[in-house]
Amino acid sequence: MSNMHLTDYLAKDAVNAPVRKGFGTGLKKVGELDENVVALCADLTESTQVHLFKNEFPDRFFEVGIAEQNLVTVASGLAVAGKIPFASSYAAFNPGRNWEQIKSTISLNNVPVKIVGSHAGLYTGPDGATHQMLEDIAIMRVMPNMVVIVPCDNVEAEKATLAMAKDARPNYLRLAREASPILTTDKTPFEIGKAYVFEPGEDITIIATGTMTYQALKAAEMLYKDGISAEVVHVPTIKPLDAVTILQSVTKTGAVITIEEAQIVGGLGGAVAELLSEHHPTAMRRMGMKDCYGESGNPPELLEHFGLTAKHISITAHSLLTALGRH
Amino acid sequence: MLAKKYTISELEKKAVVIRKEIIKMLENAGSGHSAGPMGLADIFTAFYFDILRHNPKKPDWDERDYLILSNGHCVPVRYAAMAEAGYFDKKELSTLRKLGSRLQGHPERTRLAGLESTSGPLGCGLSQAIGIALALRLNKQHHRWVYVVMGDGELDEGNIWEAAMMAPRHGLHNIIGVIDRNNIQIDGPTESVMPLEDLKAKWEAFGWYVLETDGNNIESFIDTCAMARAIVEKPVMIIAHTIPGKGVDFMEYDFAWHGMPPNHEQAKEALHELRTLQGKIRSEHE
Numbered sequence: 001m002s003n004m005h006l007t008d009y010l011a012k013d014a015v016n017a018p019v020r021k022g023f024g025t026g027l028k029k030v031g032e033l034d035e036n037v038v039a040l041c042a043d044l045t046e047s048t049q050v051h052l053f054k055n056e057f058p059d060r061f062f063e064v065g066i067a068e069q070n071l072v073t074v075a076s077g078l079a080v081a082g083k084i085p086f087a088s089s090y091a092a093f094n095p096g097r098n099w100e101q102i103k104s105t106i107s108l109n110n111v112p113v114k115i116v117g118s119h120a121g122l123y124t125g126p127d128g129a130t131h132q133m134l135e136d137i138a139i140m141r142v143m144p145n146m147v148v149i150v151p152c153d154n155v156e157a158e159k160a161t162l163a164m165a166k167d168a169r170p171n172y173l174r175l176a177r178e179a180s181p182i183l184t185t186d187k188t189p190f191e192i193g194k195a196y197v198f199e200p201g202e203d204i205t206i207i208a209t210g211t212m213t214y215q216a217l218k219a220a221e222m223l224y225k226d227g228i229s230a231e232v233v234h235v236p237t238i239k240p241l242d243a244v245t246i247l248q249s250v251t252k253t254g255a256v257i258t259i260e261e262a263q264i265v266g267g268l269g270g271a272v273a274e275l276l277s278e279h280h281p282t283a284m285r286r287m288g289m290k291d292c293y294g295e296s297g298n299p300p301e302l303l304e305h306f307g308l309t310a311k312h313i314s315i316t317a318h319s320l321l322t323a324l325g326r327h
Numbered sequence: 328m329l330a331k332k333y334t335i336s337e338l339e340k341k342a343v344v345i346r347k348e349i350i351k352m353l354e355n356a357g358s359g360h361s362a363g364p365m366g367l368a369d370i371f372t373a374f375y376f377d378i379l380r381h382n383p384k385k386p387d388w389d390e391r392d393y394l395i396l397s398n399g400h401c402v403p404v405r406y407a408a409m410a411e412a413g414y415f416d417k418k419e420l421s422t423l424r425k426l427g428s429r430l431q432g433h434p435e436r437t438r439l440a441g442l443e444s445t446s447g448p449l450g451c452g453l454s455q456a457i458g459i460a461l462a463l464r465l466n467k468q469h470h471r472w473v474y475v476v477m478g479d480g481e482l483d484e485g486n487i488w489e490a491a492m493m494a495p496r497h498g499l500h501n502i503i504g505v506i507d508r509n510n511i512q513i514d515g516p517t518e519s520v521m522p523l524e525d526l527k528a529k530w531e532a533f534g535w536y537v538l539e540t541d542g543n544n545i546e547s548f549i550d551t552c553a554m555a556r557a558i559v560e561k562p563v564m565i566i567a568h569t570i571p572g573k574g575v576d577f578m579e580y581d582f583a584w585h586g587m588p589p590n591h592e593q594a595k596e597a598l599h600e601l602r603t604l605q606g607k608i609r610s611e612h613e
Contacts, residue, residue: 069450069485076444081458081463109444
């Protein structure tokens with residue numbers, strides 16, 4: 001067992017909640033703590049949970065309409081003048097549509113705008129491929145100065161929001177729409193730039209982010225029953241990547257799987273592969289979206305269809321260890 | 328902070344100095360844009376030596392007005408005006424576009440104090456001005472103004488019209504926009520590349536109060552900005568008609584000079600013209 005103060009997430013009565021809810025409650029809290037915090041939204045105030053802030057601080061909320069390029073460039077101006085703006089919309093449009101504006105006026109300009117992309121990943125479900133943002137980790141991670149955060153549940157999303165308000169850098173926060181299991185508690189540590197061993201193990205490292213951390217923990221349980229001790233490293237900050245924690249784990253286990261609800265090209269899988277290939281080349285499998293788009297369906301169906309469940313992780317772990325002759 | 332009130336004739340002389348510096352900078356850099364900065368020299372002279380509340384010795388003075396340059400490729404005129412105003416030594420102008428320089432080809436706020444924004448990719452300045460204006464209003468700093476200079480070709484960008492809708496929606500009257508209406512862009516005249524007219528009617532339809540002025544007449548531009556500050560019912564957009572390449576005969580009105588620097592011979596001829604005020608002064612003294 002880990003010392004991470006996790007919930008009893010495998011219990012039958014485990015609680016589910018949308019990750020984005022934690023952002024909404026966190027934003028309201030930072031609004032109370034710091035009067036320089038302001039929020040902007042592009043006609044999606046309630047579904048991105050910004051209404052909680054808006055209702056409390058109407059003077060510090062700015063509606064921009066369906067105009068994501070304007071959303072982030074206005075936020076840039078607010079930040080230049082000393083504010084801490086949280087600019088929210090769906091990830092498909094923010095940062096999907098306004099990447100260049102983010103690069104020039106926020107990242108290169110190096111101002112503390114907090115870009116919040118809700119409804120990211122396959123969990124957007126029935127809306128289909130246009131609305132399933134799978135490339136955001138890659139396109140945000142490539143920008144100098146940018147911090148990329150992908151919380152695993154609503155509790156961690158709230159902590160991340162509180163930490164972002166104090167962070168002087170531009171940040172991107174990736175949020176999922178549908179309810180997912182709550183894994184962490186108030187006592188679970190969270191710091192920007194840190195990865196955490198949620199389940200210690202010896203034989204293989206499973207590195208996960210966002211909603212996939214739950215699948216990784218479930219897979220570790222399945223593998224344990226098969227006599228394999230899997231270590232689950234949860235990576236809520238994809239940039240800057242916690243190289244120390246990852247290298248420590250991988251040096252010990254000698255085998256690694258990454259899993260994300262995003263494109264493996266340039267995503268968490270890409271980030272870990274870059275790190276390991278330079279510092280500790282290790283047998284590796286990257287799980288996630290493999291250079292393809294999603295489609296309509298319910299999130300559980302989509303996870304099954306694209307091979308992103310605990311069962312698929314378990315199968316991949318077995319095959320990787322077999323390939324290494326360690327089975 | 329305005330240490331000195333300049334006469335119009337003194338300002339006109341400063342504009343000539345700024346134009347000469349632009350020519351020298353661009354020749355030295357070997358790349359960059361000529362027509363826009365030359366056309367904007369009178370407007371930037373008016374800003375830095377009359378209109379703006381600013382302090383060259385304290386660029387982050389918390390009582391200053393903001394001046395956003397949206398069409399970042401015109402930044403040589405801003406660098407020249409800032410140097411003339413005392414933000415930095417004029418010698419540094421020769422570093423434009425060179426490795427290690429604070430004077431990047433397109434302006435970067437983090438490299439040079441006083442720039443206020445990072446720009447170059449077009450269409451973002453008005454939105455940034457809106458963000459600053461909202462922050463000033465939240466801070467109850469009603470005496471500070473946000474000026475934003477845009478190119479006319481830049482108005483092809485959709486981002487501009489998103490911002491155009493937003494400023495009136497939020498009742499911002501601390502923004503004064505300036506469109507450099509010089510009628511050229513890289514591929515040719517604006518009206519043949521992508522027609523902008525009826526430009527005044529467009530901005531009025533979007534909820535702005537529109538003023539028009541001669542952007543190469545310093546006195547007229549200063550008066551127009553004074554009037555803009557008196558209008559509180561709407562945000563104000565000033566359409567400033569300018570001549571691209573103003574001050575050098577062979578550059579004026581020619582869109583070919585939009586994105587081209589002068590070579591050595593052309594620079595020499597241009598500087599001669601500027602010294603003699605396009606032939607109006609017959610006896611030239613070096």
